[in-house]
Amino acid sequence: MTSVEMRQVGKKLPELLLTQEHHMCPGCGEPLALRGYLEAITELGMASRAIGVAGIGCYTSFSMTMDVDLVQALHGRAPSVATGVKRMRPDSIVFTVQGDGDMVNEGLQEVLHTAARGENVTCILLNNGVFGETGGHMTATSVIGQRTKNSLEGRDAQYHGYPILIGDLIARLEGAAYVARGSVHNAGAVARTKRMFKRAFQAQERKEGFTFVEVLTMCPTGWFIPTLEGPDYMNETLGEVHIMGELKVDGVVRTTEELHDENVRKAHEMEQALARGGIDDHHD
Amino acid sequence: MKLMEGSEAIAEAAIAAGCKFFAGYPMTPFTELLEHFARRLPDSGGVCVNAESELEAVGMAWGALAVGERAATGSTGQGLSLMQESFSEITLAELPLVIFNMARGQQDYFQSTRGGGHGDYRHIVLAPMDIGEAVAHTQLAFHLADKWRTPVLVYGDYLLAHVQEAVDVTPMEFAPLPAKDWAVDGTLTGTGDSRIVSPLGFDKAGRPSEGIENHLRAIVAKQDRIAAEEVRVESGFLDDAETVIVAFGPPGKFVKYVVNALRAEGEKIGYVRPITLWPFPYEAVAAASEGVARVGVFELCAGQMIDDVRLGVLGRAPVTFIGGISTDGSGFGVGPLLDVELIRARILALHRDEPMPPLPHNERQF
Numbered sequence: 001m002t003s004v005e006m007r008q009v010g011k012k013l014p015e016l017l018l019t020q021e022h023h024m025c026p027g028c029g030e031p032l033a034l035r036g037y038l039e040a041i042t043e044l045g046m047a048s049r050a051i052g053v054a055g056i057g058c059y060t061s062f063s064m065t066m067d068v069d070l071v072q073a074l075h076g077r078a079p080s081v082a083t084g085v086k087r088m089r090p091d092s093i094v095f096t097v098q099g100d101g102d103m104v105n106e107g108l109q110e111v112l113h114t115a116a117r118g119e120n121v122t123c124i125l126l127n128n129g130v131f132g133e134t135g136g137h138m139t140a141t142s143v144i145g146q147r148t149k150n151s152l153e154g155r156d157a158q159y160h161g162y163p164i165l166i167g168d169l170i171a172r173l174e175g176a177a178y179v180a181r182g183s184v185h186n187a188g189a190v191a192r193t194k195r196m197f198k199r200a201f202q203a204q205e206r207k208e209g210f211t212f213v214e215v216l217t218m219c220p221t222g223w224f225i226p227t228l229e230g231p232d233y234m235n236e237t238l239g240e241v242h243i244m245g246e247l248k249v250d251g252v253v254r255t256t257e258e259l260h261d262e263n264v265r266k267a268h269e270m271e272q273a274l275a276r277g278g279i280d281d282h283h284d
Numbered sequence: 285m286k287l288m289e290g291s292e293a294i295a296e297a298a299i300a301a302g303c304k305f306f307a308g309y310p311m312t313p314f315t316e317l318l319e320h321f322a323r324r325l326p327d328s329g330g331v332c333v334n335a336e337s338e339l340e341a342v343g344m345a346w347g348a349l350a351v352g353e354r355a356a357t358g359s360t361g362q363g364l365s366l367m368q369e370s371f372s373e374i375t376l377a378e379l380p381l382v383i384f385n386m387a388r389g390q391q392d393y394f395q396s397t398r399g400g401g402h403g404d405y406r407h408i409v410l411a412p413m414d415i416g417e418a419v420a421h422t423q424l425a426f427h428l429a430d431k432w433r434t435p436v437l438v439y440g441d442y443l444l445a446h447v448q449e450a451v452d453v454t455p456m457e458f459a460p461l462p463a464k465d466w467a468v469d470g471t472l473t474g475t476g477d478s479r480i481v482s483p484l485g486f487d488k489a490g491r492p493s494e495g496i497e498n499h500l501r502a503i504v505a506k507q508d509r510i511a512a513e514e515v516r517v518e519s520g521f522l523d524d525a526e527t528v529i530v531a532f533g534p535p536g537k538f539v540k541y542v543v544n545a546l547r548a549e550g551e552k553i554g555y556v557r558p559i560t561l562w563p564f565p566y567e568a569v570a571a572a573s574e575g576v577a578r579v580g581v582f583e584l585c586a587g588q589m590i591d592d593v594r595l596g597v598l599g600r601a602p603v604t605f606i607g608g609i610s611t612d613g614s615g616f617g618v619g620p621l622l623d624v625e626l627i628r629a630r631i632l633a634l635h636r637d638e639p640m641p642p643l644p645h646n647e648r649q650f
Contacts, residue, residue: 016474018489047474053347063480065489069468071350072482073343074373080340084347084355085468087331088305092470110343113336 014038016047016067023061027227029217029234030059030126032184033193036215037095037124038066040197046093046205053082055107057099058133059126076107079114082121093201095122101131104140104166111170111212118175118209122200125166125212128219129238136222140164143241147224163241165256170212171248177209179248181256183216183239185231196246216242285452290415290444294384295320296453297422298356303382304330305348305355307341311363313442313616314386318358338366342381346370349379350481352467354426358384361392368401371435375405376483376503378466380429382422383407383437386445389610389617390533393588396437397562404500406507407435408514409561413537415449420456427458432510439561441584442618443534510563517565518557519572521547525554527635528572528601530593531582532558535607535622539582542628546635553635561589569596576601580634582627583607584617606630608643620644 013020016038022031041050052068054060056075063070073081078096086094103111103125111123130148131137138148138155141163145154155163171179178200182193193215200211216238218230225233245259273279288296294317298306306321308314318334325332331348335341341357348355359367364385374381385392399405408428412418418440425436472478480488485499494502521543522528531539536557543555556572558565569592573579579601581590587605594603607630610619620626621644633640 018476021489042474049470050473051351051468051470060484063482064486064493067476067478067488068473069470069478070480070482071347071468072377072480072484073346074369077339077343077346077370080335080343081347081350083333083340084305084307084344084349085351086347087333087344088348088351088353088355089469109337110340113340 015042017065018067019065022065024058025221027218027220027230028058029128029184029219029230032190033124033126033215033217034059034062034066036184036190036194037197040194040201041093044198044201046201049091050093050095051085051089053078053085053094053096055096055098055102057102059097059099062097076102076105076110078102079107079110079121079123082123083114083117083119086119086121090120093204095124097124097126099132100125100127100129100141101139104164108140108164111166112173115170115173115176115210115212118177120204120207120209122204122211122213125214126217127214127238127242128217128222130219130222132219132222136224141166141242143237146237148222165242167212167214167247168256170210171253173210175210176212176248178203178211180212180246181214181216181242181244183234183244185216185218185235185239189244192244214242216244285450287448287450288415289316289446289448290418290440291316291386291446292320293415293419293449293451293453294422294438294440295324297419298382298426299324299328299330300453300455301423301426302354303356303426304353305345306330307333307335307344307357308359309335309338309341309363311360312614313388313445314358314360314363314384316445317384317386338363339370342367342370345381346374346379349374349381350468352464352469354380354382354430356382356384358386361385361387361395364392364395365400371407372399372401372403372405373483374435375407376403376499377481378433378503379435379481380426380433381435382425382429383435384440385437386440386442387617388615389441389584389619390535390588391585391617392439393561393583393585396439397564397592404504406562407437408432408510408563409437409439411439411532411536411559411561412444413534413540413557415444415447416451418444419451419453423456427461428514430461432506434506434510439533441534442616443622514560515563515565515567516559517568518559519555519568520544521554522572524552526552526577527580527631528554528556528576529580529582529606529631530556530558530569530589532561532589535582535584538622538624538627539631542624542631546628546631551632551635553631558589564592564596566592566596569593570598570600573597573600578634579603580606580631582630584610584619584621604634606634606640610643610646612646619646
């Protein structure tokens with residue numbers, strides 16, 4: 001029995017968390033992202049140098065639960081605050097935690113300018129395509145067709161405009177060193193996203209420039225869907241637009257369209273392999 | 285002593301006070317202050333960021349303050365309008381921000397003294413009358429900001445920023461300050477004792493949190509203590525004065541000069557010059573208005589401080605506005621009314637109960 005309990009990830013308290021209690025709704029994806037970057041910091045041995053800067057949204061309650069020296073910023077303003085922190089303490093590891101409303105609506109110019117300046121900070125975007133804290137309103141990343149409290153019939157491009165793919169905007173900027181888009185809709189995505197956090201923090205450590213990790217997180221409350229449907233719904237809606245993958249590594253930019261084409265190609269290869277009688281084990 | 289323009293002297297004074305970070309966005313007549321910080325801060329172990337907006341400038345200063353460094357930002361009143369959300373919340377986060385307003389005239393009195401943003405906050409406002417005083421006020425601003433853990437604004441203008449005076453910028457001595465053990469540096473991350481710098485009144489999980497209501501009340505209680513302890517004011521010739529003129533900043537220096545000259549001619553006129561605009565010297569104004577026939581207020585705007593003067597006078601004497609809007613063609617607040625002869629004529633008209641001369645017009649308007 002003990003060994004089974006030990007393997008239950010949810011019962012393992014990350015070292016940089018003061019309490020397992022959080023203020024999130026059932027089915028929220030944000031605590032999974034939180035665990036990812038906190039574990040990444042611990043495993044990289046960066047804890048005693050880590051300073052967080054939090055925006056305003058549901059995740060603001062993490063400001064109290066993270067065992068991280070932290071500056072609470074205003075809605076949208078965390079990248080500038082992180083800039084001031086990092087310029088004065090260049091050997092620290094500085095990260096922001098922001099939502100899509102915070103970063104892509106209110107503070108779009110902040111994150112773009114900070115990236116363009118090549119500030120050695122890591123901005124983390126928890127993207128659920130909705131203002132969760134106010135109760136489910138459209139943000140700049142809400143996808144076409146997404147129903148929110150102020151797009152009741154679904155986001156209509158002609159009326160509400162198009163969503164912003166923030167990772168693509170940042171990846172094109174010279175000052176950005178590493179840009180990735182993760183997700184927490186299943187265990188594989190959680191593990192892959194944690195690797196993205198590690199690469200971002202390592203690039204910051206090497207002072208390569210601005211680093212950015214976006215994470216798609218479930219918000220069944222703000223999407224008005226049953227809790228358990230959150231991961232699949234996200235994968236099929238937001239995940240089809242804000243496609244998971246690395247958008248900039250070692251100076252090479254890959255667009256979201258290219259990630260999409262690659263996914264289509266991989267799916268096609270998978271189908272062909274299955275049609276031939278199965279996937280070759282030795283391939284991997 | 286060295287001949288310096290006001291902007292340079294203020295930047296030098298800030299650096300002498302230990303300012304390590306400045307961020308700003310160009311705007312007349314503040315621009316030269318940013319230029320001097322950009323030129324001088326890197327040489328003295330600091331950083332000056334040419335921020336892409338006023339909103340980002342104040343955010344950057346916020347970050348530098350949170351790690352325990354002395355930091356400042358500034359603009360004109362127009363640019364400071366954009367920063368007000370942060371001023372309000374930085375006050376609640378109890379961070380010692382120093383703000384320079386190189387204002388366009390005196391139109392920013394309300395913005396400076398009322399808390400230009402949301403909420404119940406006020407912050408200290410120092411109003412130097414000349415460059416020598418600006419050098420002292422700049423250093424005092426950093427001290428008071430740290431002493432009270434609250435923003436302090438230094439109110440200058442076009443004249444203060446651009447006129448040259450011979451000044452001595454040597455570091456001033458102040459009473460010792462407590463260590464900034466609240467500042468974050470990352471060293472307590474993962475120890476269970478990590479810190480949080482927040483305007484929201486919350487502490488880390490597991491520690492007693494005062495909560496937002498108590499936090500807001502504590503900030504207001506602190507502001508009451510500041511109001512009781514930090515009033516600064518200069519006055520002259522009040523003993524037998526029949527007329528008292530109230531003015532601040534560089535126009536206050538003009539008024540002081542004119543009143544001195546009129547006294548030499550035997551006119552029973554005195555003056556009060558508020559040095560802190562918040563906390564306002566209500567008691568000094570009340571004392572000055574005792575037994576006088578009239579109080580005049582000279583401001584280079586439509587009349588804003590006059591509200592505070594009236595609150596101080598509380599009906600002891602009639603309060604009359606003798607200033608006005610006066611500006612150059614670009615609206616930078618350098619108008620023909622800032623002239624000792626015109627100010628003298630207006631003070632004498634008030635003193636003798638004669639009609640007030642019309643405001644002069646700037647002939648060169650766009």
